[in-house]
Amino acid sequence: MSRFLSKRYSELVPYVPGEQPADPSGVVKLNTNESPFPPSEAALFYAGGHARSYNLYSDPDANELCEVFAKTVGAERDQVLAGNGSDELLNFAFMAFCDDGRPALFPDITYGFYTVFASLNRVPQVRIPLADDFSLNVDDYINRKGTAYIANPNAPTGIALPPSEIEKIAAAKPDDIVVVDEAYADFGAQSCVPLTRKYGNLLVIMTFSKSRSMAGARLGFAIGNKALISDMNTIKYSINPYNVNSYTQALGIGTLLDGDYTKNCIADIITNREYTVKALRGLGFELTDSKANFLFARHPRMSGTKLYKKLAERKILVRHFGAERIDDYLRISIGSRSQMEKLIKALAEILVEENAGGGTR
Amino acid sequence: MSRFLSKRYSELVPYVPGEQPADPSGVVKLNTNESPFPPSEAALFYAGGHARSYNLYSDPDANELCEVFAKTVGAERDQVLAGNGSDELLNFAFMAFCDDGRPALFPDITYGFYTVFASLNRVPQVRIPLADDFSLNVDDYINRKGTAYIANPNAPTGIALPPSEIEKIAAAKPDDIVVVDEAYADFGAQSCVPLTRKYGNLLVIMTFSKSRSMAGARLGFAIGNKALISDMNTIKYSINPYNVNSYTQALGIGTLLDGDYTKNCIADIITNREYTVKALRGLGFELTDSKANFLFARHPRMSGTKLYKKLAERKILVRHFGAERIDDYLRISIGSRSQMEKLIKALAEILVEENAGGGTR
Numbered sequence: 001m002s003r004f005l006s007k008r009y010s011e012l013v014p015y016v017p018g019e020q021p022a023d024p025s026g027v028v029k030l031n032t033n034e035s036p037f038p039p040s041e042a043a044l045f046y047a048g049g050h051a052r053s054y055n056l057y058s059d060p061d062a063n064e065l066c067e068v069f070a071k072t073v074g075a076e077r078d079q080v081l082a083g084n085g086s087d088e089l090l091n092f093a094f095m096a097f098c099d100d101g102r103p104a105l106f107p108d109i110t111y112g113f114y115t116v117f118a119s120l121n122r123v124p125q126v127r128i129p130l131a132d133d134f135s136l137n138v139d140d141y142i143n144r145k146g147t148a149y150i151a152n153p154n155a156p157t158g159i160a161l162p163p164s165e166i167e168k169i170a171a172a173k174p175d176d177i178v179v180v181d182e183a184y185a186d187f188g189a190q191s192c193v194p195l196t197r198k199y200g201n202l203l204v205i206m207t208f209s210k211s212r213s214m215a216g217a218r219l220g221f222a223i224g225n226k227a228l229i230s231d232m233n234t235i236k237y238s239i240n241p242y243n244v245n246s247y248t249q250a251l252g253i254g255t256l257l258d259g260d261y262t263k264n265c266i267a268d269i270i271t272n273r274e275y276t277v278k279a280l281r282g283l284g285f286e287l288t289d290s291k292a293n294f295l296f297a298r299h300p301r302m303s304g305t306k307l308y309k310k311l312a313e314r315k316i317l318v319r320h321f322g323a324e325r326i327d328d329y330l331r332i333s334i335g336s337r338s339q340m341e342k343l344i345k346a347l348a349e350i351l352v353e354e355n356a357g358g359g360t361r
Numbered sequence: 362m363s364r365f366l367s368k369r370y371s372e373l374v375p376y377v378p379g380e381q382p383a384d385p386s387g388v389v390k391l392n393t394n395e396s397p398f399p400p401s402e403a404a405l406f407y408a409g410g411h412a413r414s415y416n417l418y419s420d421p422d423a424n425e426l427c428e429v430f431a432k433t434v435g436a437e438r439d440q441v442l443a444g445n446g447s448d449e450l451l452n453f454a455f456m457a458f459c460d461d462g463r464p465a466l467f468p469d470i471t472y473g474f475y476t477v478f479a480s481l482n483r484v485p486q487v488r489i490p491l492a493d494d495f496s497l498n499v500d501d502y503i504n505r506k507g508t509a510y511i512a513n514p515n516a517p518t519g520i521a522l523p524p525s526e527i528e529k530i531a532a533a534k535p536d537d538i539v540v541v542d543e544a545y546a547d548f549g550a551q552s553c554v555p556l557t558r559k560y561g562n563l564l565v566i567m568t569f570s571k572s573r574s575m576a577g578a579r580l581g582f583a584i585g586n587k588a589l590i591s592d593m594n595t596i597k598y599s600i601n602p603y604n605v606n607s608y609t610q611a612l613g614i615g616t617l618l619d620g621d622y623t624k625n626c627i628a629d630i631i632t633n634r635e636y637t638v639k640a641l642r643g644l645g646f647e648l649t650d651s652k653a654n655f656l657f658a659r660h661p662r663m664s665g666t667k668l669y670k671k672l673a674e675r676k677i678l679v680r681h682f683g684a685e686r687i688d689d690y691l692r693i694s695i696g697s698r699s700q701m702e703k704l705i706k707a708l709a710e711i712l713v714e715e716n717a718g719g720g721t722r
Contacts, residue, residue: 001588001592002586002588002589002591003588004457004538004562004588005592005595006457006458006459006460006463008460009456009457009595009596009599012599014594014599014602015598015599016598017598017602020418029417032417032418034417034418036416037416038414038415039413039415039416048409051400051408051409052405053399054400054575054576054612055395055397055400055576055577056385056390056395056577057378057381057393057576057577060378084445084604084606085601088600091600091601095367095370096365096367096370097365097366097367099367099369120596120600201365214415214416215415215416215419216415216416216417216608217607217608218419218604225363227362227363230362230363231362231363233375234373235373237375237376237377238370238373238375238376238481239452240445240446240448240452241375241376241378242378242448242576243445245578245606246577246578247609248608251415
């Protein structure tokens with residue numbers, strides 16, 4: 001920190017993204033919930049055809065992209081806004097819809113960026129404990145004034161709520177916004193997008209980083225009542241009007257047009273998830289009921305720290321948060337079948353070694 | 362505005378980007394200071410080769426890109442930070458280096474986004490009038506407490522200060538930051554980057570949107586003392602760690618490796634600028650001494666509004682700000698030679714028509 005940094009931010013603790021190996025060759029990377037599949041060839045071809053016009057500014061409204069996206073999710077054009085990844089849009093939602101009188105409400109165990117966004121925007125935050133089984137009780141949000149940020153499925157637990165539960169919050173508190181972060185919804189949860197037509201206080205955030213294989217291209221969407229989207233646009237046009245670059249707009253359109261590819265990728269991930277769940281259970285792991293493209297698992301005989309290290313020694317990267325309540329858990333992204341087989345083989349070896357050595361936690 | 366928007370932002374007036382024609386065919390677009398030349402073929406080829414890995418997150422530090430950039434501008438790696446366009450980095454600089462005790466200082470006539478960034482971050486702003494000839498007197502900044510934002514060359518006037526003048530501010534006020542926005546410096550001004558080694562309170566912002574033909578790909582840089590860059594990173598990692606997508610990182614590297622292409626584009630722009638200056642003077646226009654890729658011009662016999670409209674009728678887009686002191690001026694981006702010839706031909710016709718009709722301002 002320099003002596004020049006504003007005191008407003010002197011206590012700020014930035015988000016720490018999952019490790020990116022400097023040399024990814026030979027690494028089984030299961031730590032940042034990316035898709036193991038490249039973007040669709042058709043989408044890449046479509047995007048490549050647009051490259052010669054990059055001397056001109058991108059469309060700040062991303063109109064063509066937003067039109068195709070709105071149709072895909074069953075929304076109107078004026079109900080959607082594109083962002084440079086969903087993180088950017090989540091920050092806009094913290095800026096627009098929280099303040100001293102409206103704290104940010106979110107679970108104690110959830111996406112780690114929510115607490116950073118609250119600190120960054122200097123709005124009060126209430127971290128509401130999940131139950132012992134990591135389930136979320138919507139009454140905790142109904143009975144508190146404030147803007148709710150609910151990842152559905154939740155991260156890193158993978159547990160999903162039915163939209164009817166989230167609807168209860170929106171219906172009970174018409175003067176408070178409910179933000180539903182559906183980063184992982186495509187892998188088995190139900191979307192709240194249809195509810196945005198009924199509730200003017202419901203905002204859904206989506207990302208193309210997971211199910212749509214575009215983490216490196218950065219694309220997210222906000223879907224909600226047009227008045228909320230207009231507020232989000234007020235923020236966007238005061239920060240970075242040309243937030244989504246031309247390549248990403250084109251790749252997003254190409255990806256949406258090739259919807260079958262996305263469907264097939266999702267089906268493969270779900271198949272690989274089911275394979276991995278069975279194999280992990282076979283090795284004695286305990287797992288939450290994840291509807292996401294990751295699993296949340298612990299082993300009764302080995303600590304999360306030790307498992308993480310032993311896997312890293314074998315060039316298998318998973319995410320270990322080292323935080324209260326979840327210190328023994330690993331979050332394991334679902335990759336390709338061969339990546340998951342390597343993981344299972346490595347874990348089996350680690351557990352055998354541990355048993356032979358009579359190791360302790 | 363919805364009833365949910367935080368009162369903190371209820372007065373916010375967003376930035377209005379230059380008009381983007383829905384159908385650009387047949388339009389001579391000289392209104393947003395883009396390069397008329399596409400990105401280099403070598404750079405596009407280089408970037409295209411990276412597309413299949415876009416399912417993985419981009420490098421949040423943009424390390425390879427920052428290393429190549431640092432070498433190009435003669436800085437160390439830890440002195441530079443990449444952004445999703447320079448607007449994002451300017452906002453980081455308003456967040457990090459302004460607060461109640463340190464107002465933002467900038468000219469009354471300058472890049473229109475500075476006042477938006479100050480409002481957005483709710484920091485006081487002092488708009489210091491330029492002289493009648495639009496020149497900037499550094500004493501105005503030396504004698505005031507606050508963080509100076511100086512576009513050099515200035516926009517929309519195009520007038521450049523020598524680095525020795527800006528150095529006076531940094532030297533006189535070691536406890537205040539000076540931010541130099543060099544968006545247009547490549548077209549004939551001298552860069553303040555060498556001064557960042559000497560002054561820990563000097564931050565330079567650059568963009569690839571102008572001289573490097575990458576407006577649609579979104580890439581900017583901040584260059585300064587490593588402690589300042591560390592502050593900027595604190596903000597970045599609290600807003601959007603993966604701010605620069607993989608394609609843009611690759612295209613940026615490719616563009617830097619093909620430096621001759623950029624040099625040739627800049628030389629062409631300067632040649633076209635000189636041609637246009639002479640032609641406009643021949644038509645009776647008065648111009649500032651622009652060192653940028655645009656001209657700032659007015660005609661003693663026709664209002665800016667009228668000239669803008671008459672050009673727009675002929676599908677030639679220039680920028681007219683309609684603001685105090687500069688209402689009679691047009692800001693005209695320098696395009697290709699044929700675009701500039703079309704502009705001159707159109708202006709000649711407009712002036713002849715006006716004269717024939719005995720029109721008034």
